[in-house]
Amino acid sequence: MDRTGHPTLQDVSRHAGVSTATVSRCVNDPEKVARKTRERIERAIEELGYTPNFGGRVLASRRSNTIGVVIPTMNNAMFAGALQAVQEVLSDSGKSMLVATSGYDPEQEFRQIRALVGSGADGLLLIGTDRPATTRDYLARRAVPHVLTWCHDPASEAPTVGFDNHEAGKVIAEAAIGLGHRALGIIGGISTDNDRAAGRIEGMRAAVAEAAGGVRIVGVQETRYSLDRGDEAFDRLMARAPIPSVILCGNDVLATGAILRARARGVRVPEDVSITGIDDHDLARVVLPALTTVRVPQRDMGRQAAQVLLERISGAGPVRGRELPLELVWRDSLAAPRQVPPD
Amino acid sequence: MDRTGHPTLQDVSRHAGVSTATVSRCVNDPEKVARKTRERIERAIEELGYTPNFGGRVLASRRSNTIGVVIPTMNNAMFAGALQAVQEVLSDSGKSMLVATSGYDPEQEFRQIRALVGSGADGLLLIGTDRPATTRDYLARRAVPHVLTWCHDPASEAPTVGFDNHEAGKVIAEAAIGLGHRALGIIGGISTDNDRAAGRIEGMRAAVAEAAGGVRIVGVQETRYSLDRGDEAFDRLMARAPIPSVILCGNDVLATGAILRARARGVRVPEDVSITGIDDHDLARVVLPALTTVRVPQRDMGRQAAQVLLERISGAGPVRGRELPLELVWRDSLAAPRQVPPD
Structure with a gap:
């Protein structure tokens, strides 16, 4: 016991019948200690209620595990x-x-x-x-x-x-353009301080820039990744002229939110508007229609x-x-x- | 600097022009330090790259925050x-x-x-x-x-x-029984070492035990909380005689998985079988039909x-x-x- 009544490394060593060096190794590099010895030490640690002291451990090995x-x-x-x-x-x-x-x-x-x-x-x-x-x-x-x-x-x-988040955005936008979509809307994550959200939106823009004539982005909305945050973004995009025929979303959470919003407004997906995600989150296969997306x-x-x-x-x-x-x-x-x- | 070249509490105190006691208080009980002083200290901590040493902090206040x-x-x-x-x-x-x-x-x-x-x-x-x-x-x-x-x-x-998890299970089972369901199936979480999963299943059983004549549980399946783990459980329950008219699930994840399985098998929900959840997870409103559940x-x-x-x-x-x-x-x-x- 130390002065505060807590069990020490020495107590564990005595209780387990091994050297303090072995106890220390067991705490810091458990994979280097034989299984039976490790189990004996772990039992002693449990029985005594010993918690390796971080300060001491750092001195011993600079490892906290x-x-x-x-x-x-x-x-x-x-x-x-x-x-x-x-x-x-x-x-x-x-x-x-x-x-x-x-x-x-x-x-x-x-x-x-x-x-x-x-x-x-x-x-x-x-x-x-x-x-x-x-x-x-x-x-x-x-x-x-x-x-x-x-x-x-x-x-x-x-x-x-x-x-490559840029590539993820590009791939899904190219899939939409390949099907004949010409008026694209984007609901992305907030790109400030977020290289992933920014990269995905830039990738979508790059696909449009590389596409042959007439393909354009009719609007980009950035919003927090949340099922509910896409409502306003969806409504704004659907008020554009021309109305987008597809809405590319920055991830599956936003895309699922957009589908819920479409359902509430009586807009049919994909008949009236297509909606895509990125990630292949569980939500992508739960929502109806199931999401076309990019699997991460x-x-x-x-x-x-x-x-x-x-x-x-x-x-x-x-x-x-x-x-x-x-x-x-x-x-x-x-x-x-x-x-x-x-x- | 200490011997390893890391900045010390003293370095921060000098840099910020405050006492070491104030720096220590700022690290351990930031709410007790005036905002302007705290900002000055935080700036000094950032500029110097100081990390409060856990061992030292414990000696000072036994708080790691x-x-x-x-x-x-x-x-x-x-x-x-x-x-x-x-x-x-x-x-x-x-x-x-x-x-x-x-x-x-x-x-x-x-x-x-x-x-x-x-x-x-x-x-x-x-x-x-x-x-x-x-x-x-x-x-x-x-x-x-x-x-x-x-x-x-x-x-x-x-x-x-x-x-009260027992109450959650009881409430949803009573709702089903109240609508006229007499043959109930249960897909619960694994109850071993899990008082929440066990309580929910027991609550469902209690509602059946208290119900007037003819209400019975035709089968109980326990499985891990996962969208995919409910498949086999759903199939087994639907093979019982009588077929349950409602399947009470231990949470919304299992209930959503059961709805996906019903969809894949061409079983209509709620026309052929009702399915309920517990939790009011996001999935509950994403899945179709949306889940009747107990909001936690x-x-x-x-x-x-x-x-x-x-x-x-x-x-x-x-x-x-x-x-x-x-x-x-x-x-x-x-x-x-x-x-x-x-x-």
Whole structure:
């Protein structure tokens, strides 16, 4: 017992009948300890109610065995599939995942990063490349191992493990244009401080710019990713002249919201207007009509991002980012326009 | 700078032109420092890249200003609404929320609790009352302030801020019985180690036990909360004799999965079979037909649970739990059975 009555590393070592070095190794690098020994130590830790002291652990190995993840939001489970995969990889390495949310606010993200580093996180997984110089400088100065995901940018300072958001927007817009759509509306996420939302909208614009005559964007609305936030955006786009024959949405949550709004207004999808998503979220197959969308390889991305982060933390040589493929998923919410207007 | 080149509390104090005691207070109890002073200190902290050292902070105040939350899963955003509210309350008090997941596994929950306590969490928010004696003993021995939510049990050792899951199951079953349903099927969550799933199923059984003649349960299937896991359960229930006229589901995720399965099999809802949920998750209004369900006051529950936890941490006298009300939400997935069989 220490002076405050808490059990110490020595107590655990005596109780388990192993050296303090073995207990320390078991706490910091459990995979390096034989299973039976580990179980004996874990039983002693449980029976005594020992909690490894972070300060002591840092002195011993500079490892806390926790990884911090900062995601924009837990709403709509947009990041859940990837996080589940991250958790599984970390768990196999004896590490825990702690998640904090930024609310899409760069200052809140910075506060959460500092809280995670302050509580001893060995490394961080962050979403996207856009963040203020203050945050990037902090990560560099403190030499915090980190990996960026949900994006891919070979020019990024930190390795990115994700997909090309620009390409995702381009692919879905090209699918609509290929079916004969000429008047396109866009409901995107808010692009300020959000490279993913911005990239998707730019990709849609790029497809239109490259298309042959007469294809144009009749309106772009940016709104928060929420089932309800698309209502006003949908109404505004449908009040344009010409009315868009397809509305390309920045993600499946916005697209699902747009379909609910269309249903409430008696607008038929895809007969009166086509609606598309991006992500292949669970909502995409629940809503009727089911969403034509671009599948983001969430689980695979989470798994690989966790692996790359573990490599960075272990300090094993230079670590390279990885780009994951996208896949267009055809369902029922996108069809040819009722009549193709003359070019 | 300390020996490792990291800026110290003294560096921040000099840079901001305030005493080290004020810097320490700003880090540990930001709400007690005048806004302008706090901004000056925060600027100095950012400019220097100072991270409060957890060990030092504990010595100074035993506060890390982080709260740990362990939820079963991030999948399906089942807990997202409440967590968002918890985050907002904590943020107003200058605290951060760190979330870990247990995968509905009591041993993983215990590991995550120890990781959070080890990283200095001031208190914990946990889901439900069911957990092994080992975990409860640990929390008691370490005197970790904690609050339980998603459940209500006045007899619980720790305060609960939530609703009565038994009542939720009873209310929805009574609604079905009241419409004339006599043959009920149940697709529940896995009740082992899960007081919420068990309570909901028991509440449904209680409503049947109290109903007048001829009402019976033709089958109970337990499965993981997932859109896809309900397929087999749905098929098995629909193979019973008599075929159930209503399937009561343990939550909206299972109910949505059941509706998707019915759609794929050409079974009409509610004409051929009614399907109900519990929670009033976003899915409940996205799926067609929209789900008749029991609304759980997620945001309000999260807000109040965070407040009660902050009271516990501040040590301000005995803290009592709170029960939140449930509300039956009528939509389109529950209707009277096609023909009421004779009693």
